[in-house]
Amino acid sequence: MHINAHIVLCRLLFSLALILGSGMTDGEGIERLWAATAGVAGSTKLSGHGARADQLDDHWSFWNWSKLVGLAKLLRRRLANAKIEAKKQEDSFRVFIRSRRSMSGIGWRCAPDMMTEADLRKTLEEEDRSARDGGSIPLHSVGPSEFIVFGLELESQQRNLRVQAQMKRHGTTAEPIRLRPLRKKLGKSIKRLRDLQATYTPTALTHLASLDLSDNILAEDIPLLLPSSIPPSLREGCKDGLLEIEARLRHAQCQSALAQLRHQLHIKARLLIYKKLQLRHQGMNTRSRALVARNEQKIKSHSDLYQAARAALCQIESAVVWPPLLASDIRCLEDPDDISKREARNRRQVETRLRRQVELLEAGLIMEEDVKEQMGETDSEDEPGEEQHPQKSSGESRRTISWIWTVAGTTGTDATLLDSLRVEWSRAYARTRRWREEIRLLEEEIRCLPLSLRHEERIWNERGAEALGGDRRLQEGRVAYAAKQAAMYREIAWRAELIQVEEWQGKGHRKYAERRRLNEEVEMEDEKRDEEGDSDSEKEAEETDEGEEETDEETDEETNEETDEEDESD
Known part of the structure; x- marks a missing residue:
């Protein structure tokens, strides 16, 4: 990867990853034997020029011949x-x-059918206004769309309050955090939501009474019971159209959350690059680390919003178009060098774990089933055959971007x-x-x-x-x-x-097949030895029974002889 030390223009013009027809040429192949050549060169320090050249040529010729054979x-x-x-x-x-x-x-164009959350709220307000102008009698001064929007805002306040409580618990902020006023304000808003629920979703209050909540429950832990949280059997008593309104808002939440998540990840990448290249000494690094920590908190907040919105959609719709957001999906647009270093480190850890498991298996300290279970737990999503031989990947040629950057x-x-x-x-x-x-x-x-x-x-x-x-x-x-x-x-x-x-059949299949064959032979020998041991036990038991029968016969004969002698004496 010497090209990374060149200027950007050189990397763009001569990188094998960008040249048409280069394929995945192994440009580093000629350098992999330099380490071995260094050892050979050290042994020729005292040799003459001709002997040194002959020795190096012999080694290089052997390596070339080995490559031709394989x-x-x-x-x-x-x-x-x-x-x-x-x-x-x-x-x-x-x-x-x-x-x-x-x-x-x-540049990029955004699809016309994907509305932002703010645009959707304006559209819903216009629909409510049109319904009132058309002669529809409203049930409450607060319209159905405003009711759902208010519930979603309270849900967001609960998430923020949980974050504040966690920050205060861990002492991650220099400024004091007062949770009591925030909880008091949130509690008043929840009471207002209950009044609206009595009009639009009365079954939610019935379900709330059946939950048997504690009197000391915190405001951020109180279930809001929006239409998606109500059990399907109790939704018949709710006003028509509430689920459709919430579904539209939840879709907009998923889209906005992903957009903000990508934005914060992009900021995080810039912060880390700036911290790595520009900052030195403890004070500057501490302040920079505080900025990164705040950015990570925002990333977690947006990911929680997406997961909550998708969970609500799963309760409303049978088929959800938004994929689940895993921790492995939340990653930046990474640099290939950083990817190769991390993957090399992970690969070394996997190889060390596998080597240790093989040693324990050969020593008889663990069973083969335990190894298979551990492999299944760690590589359950891999393709068949990749568990024993993980695919080596490095750099730009093998990486894939997270799905969050494609929607x-x-x-x-x-x-x-x-x-x-x-x-x-x-x-x-x-x-x-x-x-x-x-x-x-x-x-x-x-x-x-x-x-x-x-x-x-x-x-x-x-x-x-x-x-x-x-x-x-x-x-x-x-x-x-x-x-x-x-x-x-x-x-x-x-x-x-x-x-x-x-x-x-995969790299190393002969070695594993030979090991499997040896294990089967050992098991067959153990079974044969057990069978021989069982047959010997049966023979010993038969001999013991025969000896007891002979002893009984001798005892009977002695008893008869004694009886005859007593009769003769009489």
């Missing part, structure tokens, strides 16, 4: 991994394409965020094209490998034929050496052709 398997493994990664990148890019936002010549809705004011999304779209498109090219290149290389080896075989056969007309003293050795080389390339070509049609 090239067929390497290409097959890379092709299988490329197909998996290409499918993953295409699926991720397809989500981008299917999103409501599309890219135009100028519609923006803050409408941050042009920098839109530019970042445009860059992500371009990167996703480039990754998809590079992996498609990689599949085509690997398929062509796999096809050409046996042909190249057969060509080498023909060359050595021709050399052997040419040796027949040379010096007779060297003729036999040259012909034998040429035949040996031709047979060697023929064998490698045959193995390459066999690997093309052989189904790949």
Whole structure:
């Protein structure tokens, strides 16, 4: 990755991830043996120039030969991994394409059917006003849409109050937080909501009475019982149209929450970059950390809003279009270098855990079922076959963006965020094209490998034929050496052709198959030993029974003899 040290223009013009037709070329392949070469070079310090050159050439030739021998398997493994990664990148890019936002010549366009929460509230107010002007008799001075909006505002106040209570509990703010006035104000608002519920949703009050709440319950923990929270069996007593109004507002909440969440994540990325590059010493870092902490609190607030809105939609609609928001989905538009470092660290942790489990399994300290259960818990969402051999991923070529950056809705004011999304779209498109090219290149290389080896075989056969007309003293050795080389390339070509049609079962499958076979043999030997032990026990039991029968017969004979003697004496 030497190109990262160059200027931006150089990285844009010569990055293999952006050059058409480059595929996923392994540009670092020539450097992977430098570590081993350094060790060899150290052993040639006292050698002459010729001996040093010969020794280095011997090692390099051996490494090249090892690569040629294993090239067929390497290409097959890379092709299988490329197909998996290409499918993953295409699926991720397809989500981008299917999103409501599309890219135009100028920038991103927001779909016309996706209204913001503020616009939807204005629309609902106009609908209520039109209904009153049309002769509809209102049940209350507060309209149905205002009633739902008021309930959603109280729900937001409860979330904010919980955050304030948590901050006071942990002492994360320098200023004192007074919760009692906030709870008192919220309690009065909830009482007003109960008055409105008596008009629009009287069954909510009935359900509230059946909950048997404590008298000491805090204001932020009191259930508001909006129409979506009322059990379906009690919704018949509510005013018609309330669920539809709440559903529309909940959809707008999901959209606005995601837009604000993306905005705060973008701010967080900028704050972290500024902190890393510009700030030094304890005082400046402490103030910067406080800014990041406040930003993270806003991120949590927006994510809680989205989750609450989606949970309410699940109670209203049978099929919810908004996907669940997981902790792993809340991430920034990350830099590829940071991704590669984190994934390398996670990969080392997984490899260490797997190595430890194998050692415990071989030592007999844990059972194979326990290992499978642990693997199922940690990798339950992986594809089959990836549990034992996690896919290595690094940098820009293998990463995927979170779905939160692909759905519609923006803050409408941050042009920098839109530019970042445009860059992500371009990167996703480039990754998809590079992996498609990689599949085509690997398929062509796999096809050409046996042909190249057969060509080498023909060359050595021709050399052997040419040796027949040379010096007779060297003729036999040259012909034998040429035949040996031709047979060697023929064998490698045959193995390459066999690997093309052989189904790949995954890296290391032979090792695991051999270990499984040895375990089965050990189990069979244990069963056979148990059966032999059971048969020996049965034989011992039979011998014991026979001995007891003989003893009983001898005792009976002695008793009869004593009886006869007594009769004779009488």
